[in-house]
Amino acid sequence: MDEEEKVYHERFMREAINMAELALASDETPVGCVFVKDGEIIGRAMNETNRTLNGTRHCEFIALSQILSTHPISILRETDLYVTVEPCVMCASALRQYGIRAVYFGCWNDRFGGTGGVLNIHSDPSVDKPYPVYGGIFREEAIMLLRKFYVQENEKAPKPTQKKTRELKTDILPLDIHSPKS
Amino acid sequence: MVTPEAAEEAVSCSIERLGNVPRPGRLVALKTKDEVRAALETFEAYIVGVSAKFAGAILNVIRESLPDLKTAEFQHLRRVVSFEYLPQHLQTRFGIIRYPESDIRDETDGFTALTRAEIRYLLVSPITAISQSGLIEVLAKKPPFLDASALPAVFTIPVPALAPTSAEQAAQWTRDFWPISYKNTNPYGPHPSLVARNTADIEEGAGTYLALAEAAGEQISELSLGEKVGCVIVDKTGGDEQIIAVTGDCRWQSRNGGPMKKEEPGNVMAHAVQRGIAMVAKKRLRVAGTNPESISSSKVFCDSPLTDHEKHFYSLDNIPPNGYLCSELDIYITHEPCVMCSMAILHSRFRRCVFSRRMPLTGGMTAGVGSVQGDGSTAVVRNVSGLGHGIFWRPSELNWKFLAWEWIDTDRLDTYLEVKDTLQA
Ligand SMILES: [Zn+2]
């Protein structure tokens, strides 16, 4: 990826990070995304699983619902996704069924990642066209947001937690988020 | 097997009024990803035939010569087997071999033909542990091969690499490979007793719920708003069963509510399972005193009830307000859910999942090269491979697991619930 391209992708990942920060401030899992067509953001969202009591309301789904309320489904074939955390298996499959053009993400998700973290739903045999994925854009920032969230949740927990777990760790290697499995 | 009559008794009166006729059939628990792998993996092993009285001594010399041999890794394989317990093809292959015996000498050639009752076949080791010539050298150090004028007969056979996960599988492998011991456990999936208990718990109602799911799919399809795929979400934790949500596929509904042009893939987020999960969430909000319509939600999710069936069950306030997502709930689906929907079921922490028709090209639940045997009479025998995801039970990788079954309908041919084979259900 040359410098010009890098600047282009980072611009949109910054927007996705902003959505993740909004999620953190709203007590939602800090994952955010933007969908981009021809250099324009056509949808942006954060996770909303807590507010909706619906475990499927990931930011990708929310943004897709916005886009499809005004655009035809076929627009997704010329659209790229920028998301702070690797799409889960569910979202990875939805994106492939919709025919997304490419996916750019921040950190990997080794609990249910669908584009390399756990499974390879973007490229496995399927009746739908595969799509390319590019991970690691602002990876540290994406992880820091998740860490802040876990600290925040621990502080809200009714039971007193050990002081150690409440400290914000600054090294970037949490247990549940790491590089793709070989 | 559940007869329609027995299943009908389990039906609550609210379903009867809808004219629902239970499907006759039975449940077959899905194999997990690891179980499928365990069923396929074999390694080559050495077998040596020897008179019974030397079996212990030979195993000792092998232990001494191969100190790194981890016998615990093939504990499921019987180590010493007499002729009569060999699988048929090995009986034929091994036949009655003439073995050198140092203490019973035949007058003419120094051999004695051991009778079948005297021979023991020893499983020595995987062939990776020692070369065949090395093994023969080791064996020749001790009686009965010491000073014998002929070399020991060493065979190589394939054996299952991992322990069996059920008594039936152990019996099958014993016929196909080598005598297997089975210890009523399952390291690669849910414990057999857990599966049996849960199968018994849901077997009676399953045909009813699947018939209702089928009707839900048909109702929306008649409006040209979706494919004939439906799902039913049930709470069976208490004594009385509650139907929480009934939904059909709604992928062909356009933004203005009418049918859209059927261009693939349609609205993926309006699959029956997605709509069912959304209606459970909305019901929980409502029962907890929050107007679900006040939580802004896009029409694109198609999460409001459309048909009579959907409206009827959505209107019932029959869910506890404090539950977490769909935990403790069961989901019945006409077709094997796609990867997206399979993962949505996992994200939602469902307790159990039953589906009727397999979708080998698109389904996310089945774990791979699946072979469902009929019971020999009326059950449909299907032998299909799938994508191999087995999303319901991958506990070392995904953060939730649940039990899943395939429903084998006894009444219909393979055309039952037939859809385009590339359909994402
Ligand atoms: Zn997701």
Ligand SMILES: [Zn+2]
């Ligand atoms: Zn689906």
